[in-house]
Amino acid sequence: MKVTGMTMAAAVLVASVAGAEEVHVYNWSDYIDEELLTKFEAETGIKLIYDVFDSNEILETKMLAGSSGYDVVVPTGSFLQRQIQAGAFQKLDKAQLPNLANMWDVIQERTAKYDPDNEYSINYMWGTTGIGINVGKVKEVLGEDAPVNSLALLFDPANMEKLSQCGVHMLDAPTELIPAALKYIGEDPDAQDIETIAKAEPVLTAIAPFVLKFHSSEYINALANGDICVAFGWSGDILQARDRAAEANNGVEIEYHIPKEGALMWFDQMAIPVDAPNPAAAHKFLNFIMDARNAAAASNYVYYANGNKASQEFLNEDVIGDTAIYPDAETTANLYTTSPYDPKVNREVTRLWTKVKSGT
């Protein structure tokens, strides 16, 4: 629904400034305050064509095919690293990005793992992968002491069997699920060797029959409407579901929990493809996003933390003050990051994932 609304908004934008200079942005679905798009056009006079995707795989395929026609794209850190290696991006011209001064060194240190010296990208948002629950339904099924803040909720088949009555969605992304399953059994979530990764398979296979759907964007609506009671998904998406349910006043109460065992911390980075048609406008867009007020507006809307230190004074209290979004020091210490798999391991991982999902 949101995507449709966005497309319509984009169509209106296209109609209003036809004939002007253009910049093509390819970002995740449900990931921006649409007013920012209008504001960018008003400030720069550049026509903004905004397009959305819901998986890193789709984006990467477009990047590796070349000539995507996009000026700004938003891959997640580990994917960004591989795409840099493939030569998909151009180095940023920092002279055109005065707002780089606003960025938060804590986050920049972490993103340097994927993009050394942050030469190719800026952080747009970062977040965690965790558990979204429909409070009422989960308590109804599992009782008052349901382990809602533990990976056991998801990876203990006994819990999942009961939860399957009210519906569970999980991200359709092996790079999210395998690290979580490894963490649950006490292995290194960032394991790169096939033997360790294979240990995640029995854990996932045991619970897969109880998962209604592996999908990376449907759970926002499904959670908000009460169609499902648990989702393993991205922090901000679940918090958006919480807000949509509250707005709809449909009796659905959603909570987001960072698993106490630890959660994946990820970074969505804005980068400019090497063959971008309009790199100058792309730099203007990046600089616009790094403006403290704009970055704050984006975070206030999507409920994800950003890597912009200067924006923090403009953040709403329910964003900066919410430990589900800006985790406290204790939780942060528990967060882990992952690196990209090499092609051979990647094939095994995808194969394992197909096996988990289809049983074949």
Place this chain on the structure above:
Amino acid sequence: MNLRRLFLIGTPYLWLLVFFLIPFVIVLKIALSDYAISIPPYTPTLDLSAGWEGVKSFFAALDFENFSFLASDALYWKAYLSSLQIAAISTIITLIVGYPIAYGMAQASDEWRPTLMMLVILPFWTSFLIRIYSWIGILSNEGFLNQLLMWLGIIDTPLTILNTNVAVYVGIVYAYLPFMILPIYAALEKLDGSLIEAAEDLGCSRASAFWLITLPLSKPGVIAGCFLVFIPALGEFVIPSILGGSSTLMIGKVLFEEFFSNRDWPVASAVAVVLLLILIVPIILFQRNEQKQREANQ
């Protein structure tokens, strides 16, 4: 005169060359390449600037490794088999549903026929994607169908239909029904009514007249309809990915995974080449049927 003849004969071949053969050769070429982290994500790429040496080294780097890989993993043949099964069952259901509709249309009076025809074609005015998406609203646990059945008191708890193979069958039958109805209707419409009259005059009951006259004469339409449904259903991707569950195994989805999740264009191309080879059998049968019919008409 000769030039005109050449043009007439050449046009379909030119069409085949541009829209079938050249794309197929490109896909085959990628199927014989190897995965690489680069743009595009495979190697070798043809480097014409290196001249003849470049062409030679290009061909030397091609191999059939990806095809032997497909044979080594059960996933692929299981997916092909499961697609064949889903396509075959949906074709049969579409035939069972479509035939009576086509028959009814052919029996309708002349002034009604264009309207009925229009109604069959009408769904095409809406995007295919939206029509398939709308089934989510009908089939989901909180959807129209479950609400209706619960309201009628037929069931107490909602049936889980969405995200199962049942939903895939519903989607395929719904989406491809017009492709079954139209050729059968075309065959039935041409049917000479006096044949049925003669059969009935000679003591045939209406039912046996249908079995002995109508059904055999509509056979070409039935066969055409079945192929028009079976062939696209076999490689279907959109319907299983929107309506199917995670356990729905279809080759279209496997192809998507290879291409997008593994970013392994060479293996994805090999899957596509094998799919085409599987489809060639029904396509040749279809051609034969068309040919026989043409000869019978002459």
